[in-house]
Amino acid sequence: MPLPTTALPPTLEWRDDALHLLDQTLLPNEIVVERQHDAQQVWHAIHQLKVRGAPAIGVAGAYGLCVAMQPHRALPAAAFRDKLGEQAAYLDSSRPTAVNLHWALQRMQASLGGRDDAGGEALYQALVDEAQAIHAEDVALCEGIGRHGLPLIRPGCGVLTHCNAGALATTGIGTATAPMYLAQRAGIPLRVYADETRPLLQGARLTSFELQRSGIDVTLITDNMAAATMQRGLVDLVIVGTDRVAANGDVANKIGTLGVAILARHFGIPFYVACPSSTLDLATPDGQRIVIEERGAEEVTSFGLRRTAPEGMQVRNPAFDVTPHALVSGFITERGLIEPPFDRQFAALFS
């Protein structure tokens, strides 16, 4: 069924016993949904960031394992299990730092525990069932985040977001975007400002794309326009996603988040972080312990294939920054809205 030109294609789908992935590397210029034929193709899709965003990678890995095991349905149980371990290890190597990928692949394998009587076909069906359960849970998680964040969206308000913690990073309505999508469903008017998010422009390429397609009033700005946009009174609320939250509430997220948080504080604008509660990492006491990935200089010194800075230019390119908990108004999770003091609230949540 061809999509109407204005609809947002799903990040991924299990359809006709196959995984279909939206190729996000081609957005916003081309919309290509790619059927995944084998494990190699899934490996490359994850490796090349055709699918990205921790939750989406987890679900893609789960379905990817189904794709990988499809040719082995006729095997007896023991051989099927051997193959399963091998394929899971292979897929896991596509993005070694993606915690959700590892988690999903482990869960898929564990789901077959205690089914020693079944043959390959039944085990394969059990894998598909488990992948669909993981998928359904991700969708529900996003909805839960949206439900708890929805009261923050006042009719007519302006919301600023950074990077893409959107539907395209999950298999549901996103994390930071979840309250926005639910507001739209509820007919609550809102305006969204999307930071373009240099150097990789996830805001321009992905957030703008998905919100525009969904019919939400979205305006793209360069990162350095956030201050002037707030100064003009256009922003009532900031919602961003996060990659990891320390036990004290310090937030690691895409580079630039710290700046947005400081600006929001300066202008008295609430700054919220949306995430599944699994992102709260109580084993990490504070943000100083979070190691920040430093990426290659060419992301900063060139654009596409065009060099925009002198040759041999010295560059910093940290992929993330850490926003101290004192700048965070609250966390929007599927378990509820968490307000300060975060250390005590987090501990209560998990006790």
Next chain:
Amino acid sequence: MPLPTTALPPTLEWRDDALHLLDQTLLPNEIVVERQHDAQQVWHAIHQLKVRGAPAIGVAGAYGLCVAMQPHRALPAAAFRDKLGEQAAYLDSSRPTAVNLHWALQRMQASLGGRDDAGGEALYQALVDEAQAIHAEDVALCEGIGRHGLPLIRPGCGVLTHCNAGALATTGIGTATAPMYLAQRAGIPLRVYADETRPLLQGARLTSFELQRSGIDVTLITDNMAAATMQRGLVDLVIVGTDRVAANGDVANKIGTLGVAILARHFGIPFYVACPSSTLDLATPDGQRIVIEERGAEEVTSFGLRRTAPEGMQVRNPAFDVTPHALVSGFITERGLIEPPFDRQFAALFS
């Protein structure tokens, strides 16, 4: 004389009775110095931003008028003057909003007042003398700014700047960059962080280029990395330029300056604005009265010829923002360092 590959070519030069302009639209990838043959070529060079920055445009206009009058040296005085008015009006139309261009062309014409006895050749020589005087004054202005800003540069300190208020925007050592160049001359070690300055990347293309060529330790960052760079304690001082300062000290400058000022305040980092005292506009009471130019969406939605945001994307693209005077630590001018309260200090300066 070919330049050593590491030297910074001058923004412009009067050499062999001709104007030579560095084509800044080709930086940092190509270094092309273009001899200006006629008025049309100068008009296009200014119009296409081959030369940019208020002071540099003024000097280019003055020399441009000499180039334009060269073919008319044989004319008698009256006819020479008629031609002069015509050519000045023509050059003035190349960038209608450039106040310095208009000012320089007016001054060039006024310089011939009271020389009714002279012929075309003598008047032409007088024009060249006046253009060289304007040029020398710009060079001296930059040196003066540098001298008054130099004490702010402590050995080993980190200085962050935004956009290009550098040598390439003037015919001397720049405004915001002047204290940095003088520090280097004095052997004072310093590190500079250059914001790339989206959407037009003047920081990546120009500031990085000129500081690197000059052998100053410069690191290029995306605009949204300024906060994390400050958080890491790498920035001791911010110096930016300005397009216009209101009577109360509010500062209009390239989009993103406001954000940098707020971040500097948050981290307790001094925030200075470097400018010739002619930039202080006492006729404008405060920054709210400064009209901000809104530029085309394509600067934000594409890069070179490559589209980076969805088609039909809604965009804001203000070219400037206004930093309230309360966030400004001081102004570095050729007349001295001006500290708060700015309204009283400005009034004293001009009384």
